[in-house]
Amino acid sequence: MSFELSVVTNTPLTPYDELEEACAIFLANIGYLPKGYEPRTGASELRDSVPFRLFVDCFLLRADKVWLVEELAQELDTSKPTIYRHINKLKSLDILDFAPVEVSPDSTKKGYRIRYDNLAKAWNFVEAHVGVAMENYRKSVDHIQKLVEKEQKK
Numbered sequence: 001m002s003f004e005l006s007v008v009t010n011t012p013l014t015p016y017d018e019l020e021e022a023c024a025i026f027l028a029n030i031g032y033l034p035k036g037y038e039p040r041t042g043a044s045e046l047r048d049s050v051p052f053r054l055f056v057d058c059f060l061l062r063a064d065k066v067w068l069v070e071e072l073a074q075e076l077d078t079s080k081p082t083i084y085r086h087i088n089k090l091k092s093l094d095i096l097d098f099a100p101v102e103v104s105p106d107s108t109k110k111g112y113r114i115r116y117d118n119l120a121k122a123w124n125f126v127e128a129h130v131g132v133a134m135e136n137y138r139k140s141v142d143h144i145q146k147l148v149e150k151e152q153k154k
Contacts, residue, residue: 003129004092006031020047023056032089050078051086059090059114066099066111087112094129095122 010029016022024046027033033051046052053076058067067075072083090096094115101111115122 002092003094003133004031005126005130007130019060020052020056023060024052027052027055030093032093050076050082051089054083054086055090059096059112060119063114063117063119066101066113068101068103068109068111072112094125095119097122 006029008029013022013025016025024033032055033046033049054072058065058072058075069080069083069087072087073080076083087096096112097115099111099113100108102108115125
C-alpha cells in the first residue's frame, strides 16, 4: 500500500473553535480534499459533501463504530464506488483500521473505522510514515550530492 500525504506550510488550527471549520482546513491541507474542492453530488457546500461527511460525521464523530461500505453508502446517500474512492484516500494516509463485521452467523465483511477509534492516536502512524519518507529523501539527496561531486572530479 502506498502512503500519500500533502505537506504544506500551515499554522495550527487552535484558533478555530468549530469542528467543521477546523476539519475543512485540515482535510484540504493534508490533501484528502483538494484545494478549492467543489462537491459533485448535489451538495451545496463542502460540509455537505460525501468525503467531508464520511470523515467527520462517520469516522470522527462515531469513531467507535465499525462501518461497512454499504452502511456508509446508505448513511451518505451515495454509491459504494464513491465510498471506496474516499476510503482509499484515507487508507493511503494509514489512519483507517479494518475490522471484521459479522453480517450473519456464517459470514463476515470488512468494516472500517479510524485506527484506535481516535484521530490523535491514528495520526502517530502518519507521522511515522513521514519520518521514514524524509529519511529516504535524505539518503537520496546525499547520494545525488555524491554523484555530483564524482562527476565534477572527472
